């Protein structure tokens with residue numbers, strides 16, 4: 100594979116890409132916006148592989164609505180999501196998250212498919228999609244098409260059920276224009292900060308009673324997670340200070356954060372309750 | 385379609401096609417500095433954090449250390465020196481000078497390109513929007529205030545209109 104250990108191929112259609120990926124097997128490495136791949140190559144976390152460049156595949160770009168379902172092509176950039184009136188209206192939680200994503204220059208390159216495949220526990224595109232109960236649409240020569248609930252997609256930091264040869268083609272979810280949304284990212288700086296903790300929330304109210312709520316948390320466990328117990332507790336409740344206080348205690352028991360250079364486990368656990376409170380207040384406002 | 389150890393690319397740099405054989409993992413930043421001689425594009429961190437390597441790729445400001453050179457094949461790239469005669473760029477450069485928005489100058493080419501691209505898409509920004517727009521461009525000297533002043537002054541003078 101040459102001195103550098105890298106090779107490059109740039110298929111011109113999705114079909115060609117699937118063929119290339121199936122032939123390359125474990126050696127194949129998809130490149131989309133390359134905002135993770137290039138730094139990883141430089142840090143020698145990636146070596147000796149065939150870079151399969153999909154960045155120019157128009158088939159994988161764009162946002163579509165069919166009936167009640169919104170589908171985002173995997174190569175859609177974070178900037179494109181921010182500029183989309185459809186996303187602002189039908190997926191408020193995702194739109195808000197895109198505003199906190201990296202910085203405007205990175206957003207011009209970073210794709211939603213790359214954010215999902217990269218499988219970071221802190222991924223700012225994934226947390227809102229989890230709250231939207233999204234499905235990841237995947238394709239390969241070996242297994243054909245698979246629709247994987249995002250909830251079942253991640254298996255650990257940087258790990259997912261995606262197999263060699265599989266390409267994420269899109270991600271889809273139901274419209275949420277009738278619901279309230281909130282996304283809050285807590286980082287050490289405003290721009291370009293990895294989330295210490297993040298929360299995405301989608302709530303349907305019936306008057307002042309919670310009809311339905313989904314809550315996703317980032318950087319608080321080995322993968323982005325749903326706060327299922329808190330969701331159950333809140334469903335059917337009339338929202339008041341007492342309920343919010345109890346839920347913000349409960350949600351702390353649902354996370355399993357790490358201690359690292361940015362913050363301790365205790366601090367992250369504390370943050371979970373604080374972020375929950377802020378998010379529900381933002382959703383109510 | 386073939387698997388390549390070396391890719392021959394042609395990148396249009398400031399209006400001039402530059403052709404070279406690049407390695408698969410080569411960045412657009414290295415291509416610009418070492419093959420196209422565009423040393424006005426700076427390398428601060430080489431990992432996406434600082435914004436000194438900012439260029440305009442087609443219509444978008446990007447960090448060139450995060451783009452594969454191969455991905456820029458047949459694309460247009462603009463750096464500061466190619467925009468010498470661009471009226472909006474001239475206005476920004478003058479404004480940076482008069483507002484004291486340049487000290488060591490290392491961040492300046494990237495900062496100017498980000499500002500130009502931003503004002504083209506958003507001709508009447510408020511200060512908060514300007515600050516957000518330059519969030520990916522770090523400056524160790526000025527404290528940003530003078531940079532924001534300089535960009536705001538250009539926006540106010542409406543030179544930002546499709547010049």
Ligand SMILES: Cc1cc2nc3c(=O)[nH]c(=O)nc-3n(C[C@H](O)[C@H](O)[C@H](O)COP(=O)(O)OP(=O)(O)OC[C@H]3O[C@@H](n4cnc5c(N)ncnc54)[C@H](O)[C@@H]3O)c2cc1C
Pocket residue numbers: 128129130131132133134135136137138173174199200201202205208209210211212213214215216217221222223224265266267268291292293294431432433450
């Ligand atoms: C300075 C900086 C700041 C950042 N800030 C943030 C931030 O605030 N929040 C955040 O969440 N992330 C952040 N990131 C990380 C990164 O930008 C995102 O994860 C981005 O969405 C990755 O998308 P990409 O298209 O660049 O992926 P690439 O780098 O091209 O690929 C990433 C991974 O996904 C795989 N992949 C890509 N596309 C597909 C596909 N369609 N199917 C299957 N596999 C695929 C690749 O093989 C690779 O393993 C930041 C990165 C940098 C450099």
Ligand code: FES
Pocket residue numbers: 426427428429430431432433434435436437438447448449450
């Ligand atoms: S050199 Fe590219 S962002 Fe620092």
Ligand code: FES
Pocket residue numbers: 485486487488489490491492522523524525526
């Ligand atoms: S002027 Fe020195 S880094 Fe900005």
